[in-house]
Structure formats: C-alpha cells, structure tokens
Amino acid sequence: MVKMVKKNYLLAPGPTPVPTDLLLEGAQETIHHRTPQFKKIMEEAIEGTKYVFQTAGDLFLLASSGTGAMEMAVVNLVSPGEKVIVIVSGKFGERWKQICETYGANVVPIEVEYGNYVAPEKLDETLKEHPDSTVVFTTLSETSTGTVMDIEGFARVSKAHGKLIVVDAISGLIAQPLKTDEWNLDVVVAGSQKGFMLPPGLGFITFSESAWEKAKTNKTPSYYFNAFAYKKNPAPYTPAVNLIYQLKKAVEMLKEEGMENVWERHRILADATRAGVQALGLELFSKRPGNVLTAVKVPESIDGAKLVSLMRDEYGVTIAGGQGSMKGKIFRIAHLGYMSKFDTIIAISALEMALRKLGFDFEYGTGLKAVEEVFEREGV
Amino acid sequence: MVKMVKKNYLLAPGPTPVPTDLLLEGAQETIHHRTPQFKKIMEEAIEGTKYVFQTAGDLFLLASSGTGAMEMAVVNLVSPGEKVIVIVSGKFGERWKQICETYGANVVPIEVEYGNYVAPEKLDETLKEHPDSTVVFTTLSETSTGTVMDIEGFARVSKAHGKLIVVDAISGLIAQPLKTDEWNLDVVVAGSQKGFMLPPGLGFITFSESAWEKAKTNKTPSYYFNAFAYKKNPAPYTPAVNLIYQLKKAVEMLKEEGMENVWERHRILADATRAGVQALGLELFSKRPGNVLTAVKVPESIDGAKLVSLMRDEYGVTIAGGQGSMKGKIFRIAHLGYMSKFDTIIAISALEMALRKLGFDFEYGTGLKAVEEVFEREGV
Numbered sequence: 001m002v003k004m005v006k007k008n009y010l011l012a013p014g015p016t017p018v019p020t021d022l023l024l025e026g027a028q029e030t031i032h033h034r035t036p037q038f039k040k041i042m043e044e045a046i047e048g049t050k051y052v053f054q055t056a057g058d059l060f061l062l063a064s065s066g067t068g069a070m071e072m073a074v075v076n077l078v079s080p081g082e083k084v085i086v087i088v089s090g091k092f093g094e095r096w097k098q099i100c101e102t103y104g105a106n107v108v109p110i111e112v113e114y115g116n117y118v119a120p121e122k123l124d125e126t127l128k129e130h131p132d133s134t135v136v137f138t139t140l141s142e143t144s145t146g147t148v149m150d151i152e153g154f155a156r157v158s159k160a161h162g163k164l165i166v167v168d169a170i171s172g173l174i175a176q177p178l179k180t181d182e183w184n185l186d187v188v189v190a191g192s193q194k195g196f197m198l199p200p201g202l203g204f205i206t207f208s209e210s211a212w213e214k215a216k217t218n219k220t221p222s223y224y225f226n227a228f229a230y231k232k233n234p235a236p237y238t239p240a241v242n243l244i245y246q247l248k249k250a251v252e253m254l255k256e257e258g259m260e261n262v263w264e265r266h267r268i269l270a271d272a273t274r275a276g277v278q279a280l281g282l283e284l285f286s287k288r289p290g291n292v293l294t295a296v297k298v299p300e301s302i303d304g305a306k307l308v309s310l311m312r313d314e315y316g317v318t319i320a321g322g323q324g325s326m327k328g329k330i331f332r333i334a335h336l337g338y339m340s341k342f343d344t345i346i347a348i349s350a351l352e353m354a355l356r357k358l359g360f361d362f363e364y365g366t367g368l369k370a371v372e373e374v375f376e377r378e379g380v
Numbered sequence: 381m382v383k384m385v386k387k388n389y390l391l392a393p394g395p396t397p398v399p400t401d402l403l404l405e406g407a408q409e410t411i412h413h414r415t416p417q418f419k420k421i422m423e424e425a426i427e428g429t430k431y432v433f434q435t436a437g438d439l440f441l442l443a444s445s446g447t448g449a450m451e452m453a454v455v456n457l458v459s460p461g462e463k464v465i466v467i468v469s470g471k472f473g474e475r476w477k478q479i480c481e482t483y484g485a486n487v488v489p490i491e492v493e494y495g496n497y498v499a500p501e502k503l504d505e506t507l508k509e510h511p512d513s514t515v516v517f518t519t520l521s522e523t524s525t526g527t528v529m530d531i532e533g534f535a536r537v538s539k540a541h542g543k544l545i546v547v548d549a550i551s552g553l554i555a556q557p558l559k560t561d562e563w564n565l566d567v568v569v570a571g572s573q574k575g576f577m578l579p580p581g582l583g584f585i586t587f588s589e590s591a592w593e594k595a596k597t598n599k600t601p602s603y604y605f606n607a608f609a610y611k612k613n614p615a616p617y618t619p620a621v622n623l624i625y626q627l628k629k630a631v632e633m634l635k636e637e638g639m640e641n642v643w644e645r646h647r648i649l650a651d652a653t654r655a656g657v658q659a660l661g662l663e664l665f666s667k668r669p670g671n672v673l674t675a676v677k678v679p680e681s682i683d684g685a686k687l688v689s690l691m692r693d694e695y696g697v698t699i700a701g702g703q704g705s706m707k708g709k710i711f712r713i714a715h716l717g718y719m720s721k722f723d724t725i726i727a728i729s730a731l732e733m734a735l736r737k738l739g740f741d742f743e744y745g746t747g748l749k750a751v752e753e754v755f756e757r758e759g760v
Contacts, residue, residue, distance in 0.1 A: 006720060364748070372745065375733060376744075
C-alpha cells in the first residue's frame with residue numbers, strides 16, 4: 001500500500017492549531033520577568049485579554065491549565081460547609097462539583113443527562129429552594145457534550161437572587177459570545193489552548209467587585225491560587241514568560257478582527273459542520289449545540305473508538321471521542337480558534353472517508369456539499 | 381460580511397509547502413562554510429540528493445535558482461555555433477532555447493503547440509536530419525502546460541545517435557520517476573522549491589562522464605557556473621549554508637519514504653485532482669498530463685484571472701494561472717512535494733466554491749466525490 005504524507009490537523013476541542021506568527025512569538029528569547037520590559041509586555045497582554053473577556057475589571061494570568069483557574073475560583077469564593085449550586089450537564093460541570101467538594105462545600109447540583117441543558121427557570125427554582133446558597137457554578141460550553149449554556153440567563157437569575165455566578169468559559173470563550181461586565185459575571189475562567197490559539201499553559205481568571213467582597217471573608221486556605229496575591233502583584237510567582245509574549249500577540253489579532261466577527265466566524269463554521277454531519281445521516285448529540293464543537297452520535301453499526309483512531313492515525317485528523325460514559329457513543333469535531341473554512345472541509349471529508357472505510361453507507365461528497373452550501377449562503 | 385480566517389495553501393507548482401521540520405532546520409545558527417563541520421553536512425546532503433536523482437555520478441549544489449542550473453548546463457556543454465536540438469512544448473522548453481541562443485548556439489527546435497508533447501520517434505527523425513547536432517535539451521515536466529515528457533524514450537533515441545541529453549527536471553523531479561544513471565541522462569537540473577519541499581535558493585545539476593568529456597573541449601566562457609570549479613571543490617563559492625541544512629534533512633525524509641513510494645504518492649494525488657476537475661465538467665489542458673500539476677482549461681463563461689485571484693485573495697488557496705500566451709486560458713493546480721490527500725480536497729473544494737461564485741453551474745460536492753472515490757480505489 002502506498003504511504004501518503006500525513007499532515008496533522010488538530011480538530012479536537014483543544015489544544016487547537018497555533019498560527020505560525022504566534023509560534024514564532026513564543027520562540028523569542030526568554031527575558032527576566034522582574035524587568036520593566038517584561039512588566040510592560042504583561043500589562044499589554046492583560047489589557048488585550050480584558051477586551052476578549054469584555055471586562056474592565058480585574059483579570060489575572062496564571063501559569064496553570066484551565067483547571068487551575070477553576071480551583072482558584074473555588075478556593076477564593078467558597079468556605080468549608082458553604083452551600084453552592086453547581087449546574088452539571090457533563091464532565092466539566094462534574095469537575096466544578098468535584099473541586100467544590102474537595103474543599104468541603106455543600107454542593108447542590110442541578111443535574112441533567114449528558115447532551116441536555118439546564119434552563120434559567122430551573123436555576124431560579126433551585127435558588128428559591130436554597131436561599132442559603134451563595135455561589136452558582138456553571139459552564140459556558142460543556143466540552144464533553146458540545147452543549148452551550150444560557151450564561152446570560154443564568155446570570156440574570158443569580159443576580160435576582162443576590163448570588164455570585166462563576167463561569168467556566170475554558171472551551172467556550174471566543175467561540176461563543178460572552179460579556180463579563182454586561183452580563184454581571186463575577187468570575188470567568190479560561191485557558192490558553194482553546195479560542196486563544198495558543199499552546200497550553202496559561203489560565204485566565206476575572207474577579208468582579210462582588211467577588212472580591214466575597215473573597216475577603218473566605219476561610220479556605222490557598223497559596224498559589226490566592227487571588228489577593230495576584231491583586232497585589234499580577235506576577236506574584238514566576239509567570240509563563242514566552243506564553244505571555246504569545247498571548248499579547250494573540251489578543252492583538254483578536255482585537256483587530258473584532259469580537260463580533262470572531263463570534264460570527266465560529267457560528268458559521270459550526271453551522272457548516274452541523275450541516276455536514278447531518279447530511280451524512282448522522283445525529284447531533286446535544287440538544288443545545290454550541291459553536292465550539294459539534295458532538296455527533298456514533299451510528300450503531302460503527303465502532304466509535306475505531307473511527308477516531310482511524311482518522312487520527314491514518315489521516316492525521318485529530319477529532320475527539322466521547323469522554324467517560326460517552327466513550328464510543330459520540331465523537332466530537334471542534335471548530336475552535338484558528339480555523340478556516342477548509343478545516344471544516346477537511347473534517348467532513350476525513351469523516352466521509354473514515355465512515356465509508358468502516359462500512360457506513362452514503363454517497364461520497366454528500367456531507368461536503370452541505371458544508372459548501374452553508375458557506376455560499378453565508379457569503380464567505 | 382463576516383471575515384473568515386484565511387490560512388495559506390500553496391498549491392502552485394513551486395514554491396511548494398515547506399514542512400515545519402524543514403523550516404526549523406533552516407532556523408539553526410549559520411556556521412562557517414569553510415569548516416570540517418559544514419563540509420560533512422554538505423557531503424551528506426549531496427549523497428542523499430544523488431539518491432533522489434538516482435545517480436552515482438557527480439552532482440553539485442548551486443546557490444542559484446533552477447534557471448541558473450540550466451545556464452550551467454548550456455555554458456559547459458555548448459560552444460558558440462554548435463548545433464543543438466531543443467524540444468519545445470511550452471515556456472520552459474522555450475527557456476532552453478533562449479539560453480542556448482544567448483550563448484550563440486545554432487538551435488534546432490522541435491516545437492509543438494502548448495499542451496501537446498513530442499514523441500521519441502519525432503526526436504529520432506530530427507536527429508537523422510541533423511547528424512551534426514551534439515546535444516538534446518528537454519524538460520521532464522513542462523510546468524506551463526502540465527505535460528510530462530517521455531525522458532526515458534528521448535534518452536534511448538539520443539544515445540542511439542550518440543548525442544548528449546540534458547534534462548530540465550526542475551518541477552518534475554520527485555513527482556515523476558526519473559533515473560539518471562539507468563536512463564543514461566548526461567545532465568539533469570533541478571531546484572529546491574519543488575518536490576524537495578524546500579524554500580527557493582538551491583539549484584542542482586548532475587554530470588555524466590560523457591558530459592565531462594564534452595565540457596573539456598567547450599569554448600563558452602563561464603565563471604560562477606563553470607563545472608570544473610565545482611568538480612575541484614563542491615563549494616567553490618559561498619554555498620547557501622542554511623538551505624543545505626534543510627536539504628540534508630529533506631533527502632533523509634525522501635530516503636526514508638523511498639522514491640518508489642514518493643512517485644506513487646504523487647501519482648495518486650494527480651489522479652485524484654484530474655478526476656475532481658473532470659467531474660466538474662472541466663477539461664484537462666495537456667495531452668500527456670503528468671503528476672506534478674494539473675492544467676485545466678478555463679470554461680468559456682469564466683474569467684480565468686478572476687478565478688485564480690478569488691481563490692488566492694479570498695480563500696488563501698494559491699494555484700497558478702496560465703503563463704504567457706496561456707494567460708486566462710488555463711489554470712494550474714499543483715500536487716507537488718509536501719502534499720496530503722487533504723490538500724487535494726482543499727484544491728477541489730476551493731475550486732468548487734470559486735467556480736460557483738463566478739456563475740459556473742454544477743452541484744456542490746461533485747468534484748470532491750470523485751476525489752474521494754480515487755482515494756478509496758487506491759486504498760489510501
């Protein structure tokens with residue numbers, strides 16, 4: 001058999017492809033972090049990142065993954081024994097629950113099955129039942145199911161009840177609209193390896209005035225993730241210097257494009273992906289699919305793990321399988337970050353070829369036709 | 381209108397995409413060229429390149445484009461007034477003619493119209509008519525038309541008449557089978573920015589024993605391109621140090637893949653491209669299409685220049701238009717060098733979208749279906 005060139009296409013929900021310009025930013029000499037030169041770079045990177053989060057409030061850069069930023073939210077806002085509401089519709093809602101429980105919180109979960117979503121009305125009911133709860137934890141894009149949550153709605157309800165709202169926007173930020181200040185979000189966390197188009201290694205966290213107020217009385221011990229350390233000095237410990245060079249450039253690129261355009265671009269790629277898989281006769285997994293990734297039910301006749309490994313190992317196209325209980329039942333195609341129309345074309349073409357190889361029947365080109373029709377309709 | 385991310389896809393017949401591994405080779409510190417360290421690197425690069433040319437004879441690396449290597453062939457083998465045969469089926473056959481004439485050769489051209497080819501029998505007839513000619517100049521892949529020549533046949537005929545044969549394999553080498561020693565080719569020239577997957581800047585030239593014999597009595601003055609200078613010292617003038625780092629690595633990659641596989645890989649991508657454009661109702665331009673690039677007639681209703689600029693400026697997909705008299709009449713899609721199946725998918729998808737935008741009628745996905753069917757048939 002002829003061996004073909006295998007280029008690598010990262011179409012999983014993070015890490016996402018890093019543009020060469022950003023790779024080269026990171027390839028520059030590491031300077032010392034306690035210098036006026038680096039201080040200026042870091043300040044500019046933070047300012048630009050605030051625009052991406054749509055906030056004028058406090059925002060910190062962490063040398064951590066997104067999970068570190070989640071932990072920072074919990075250890076600064078939740079004291080042992082405190083009652084918190086956690087919206088759980090997948091693995092990352094479960095992660096909020098686990099972190100809160102690790103620090104002794106009294107967690108009231110609002111749980112729905114994977115693929116489903118929680119409506120703001122349900123949160124409203126729960127808050128009525130638990131007036132002694134203090135914080136609502138939720139997820140913008142539940143990466144394990146491809147579901148987007150109504151964060152604006154959750155925030156309105158939470159504020160009406162006088163509660164804080166904390167959002168995991170790790171995979172969702174940039175792909176989905178999110179307006180930290182306008183929506184009154186108290187804490188929003190994110191990571192570098194998603195919409196920011198950067199390698200992994202940076203976490204982000206915002207703090208509202210109400211969040212600071214709450215943090216002042218917090219009793220959970222913390223050191224590396226103590227928010228007041230960052231408030232005093234945005235680089236209390238050694239920051240990830242080269243990633244911050246890259247971040248500065250990445251947020252310049254996002255600012256130049258404009259967040260409205262960035263969101264629309266992701267919406268179009270998501271629409272095209274959904275159209276492509278549905279044209280092949282496949283079913284979307286999520287009841288409220290977002291613009292970060294598309295989760296698709298694996299057809300009965302197909303081995304889901306085989307599909308993912310065939311695409312990755314033979315075609316170089318990395319998509320994601322299902323996580324945890326979803327293993328083998330769904331696959332997930334991201335349209336997140338530095339993605340062109342042709343990445344969607346590649347995703348659907350690789351899917352067509354892999355499905356046919358595994359015996360799934362349809363006419364070649366069917367999914368691709370649907371993708372191209374979306375692009376035509378959108379005029380892109 | 382939403383502005384989409386525009387990644388750049390180089391699908392023109394050179395420069396071709398450079399893999400990151402090779403880019404990084406070139407990003408290393410430049411060392412001095414008169415050192416044992418560099419001498420060793422250069423020797424290894426030359427040895428590897430000989431494998432790609434399938435020769436055990438002399439091969440030199442030039443700091444020049446491919447055209448410089450063509451000039452080197454002429455100034456070392458052709459004296460003023462000498463009669464030479466030049467096979468001309470496009471712009472690059474014309475270039476041999478121009479260089480030979482520049483140095484006062486008496487050129488007997490075998491000319492056919494663009495898109496057509498010359499059969500070895502025709503060369504045989506011409507050599508019978510011109511027994512006083514000394515050298516046959518030809519082109520493996522005529523880049524301006526996408527036509528591949530029967531170099532093995534030309535060589536057999538040339539040798540039967542006791543003539544030297546010089547081959548411009550600039551765009552053809554690596555994409556098309558070429559066996560310098562087995563086919564008795566006297567001089568073969570190539571350039572770095574094609575099948576070698578490297579940036580432009582390096583020229584290559586081989587010399588057979590017969591070529592050296594001929595060069596000894598040559599009367600055309602030459603300095604930079606004097607072959608005896610390179611025979612004495614492979615780096616008579618400053619070589620392109622960093623490109624040679626990259627070449628050493630590139631030929632290692634080609635050796636690891638194996639030339640038979642490399643040729644087959646190009647054949648499959650070419651077959652798929654031809655199938656894709658024909659499924660769209662378009663016509664191939666060449667009567668003997670090769671595996672380097674596919675030249676396609678622009679449909680009557682379409683502005684050829686607009687098609688090329690739309691694909692490049694709006695989609696980021698660089699294909700080539702027609703050159704010289706072919707301007708606006710054909711377009712050319714390369715499948716040369718570091719190309720995966722998905723580059724062909726991208727080419728045909730971009731073509732589908734651009735043609736539709738310009739009003740050409742067909743059903744979306746038609747070309748892509750044909751491409752995927754070729755890949756399935758080939759089992760890749």
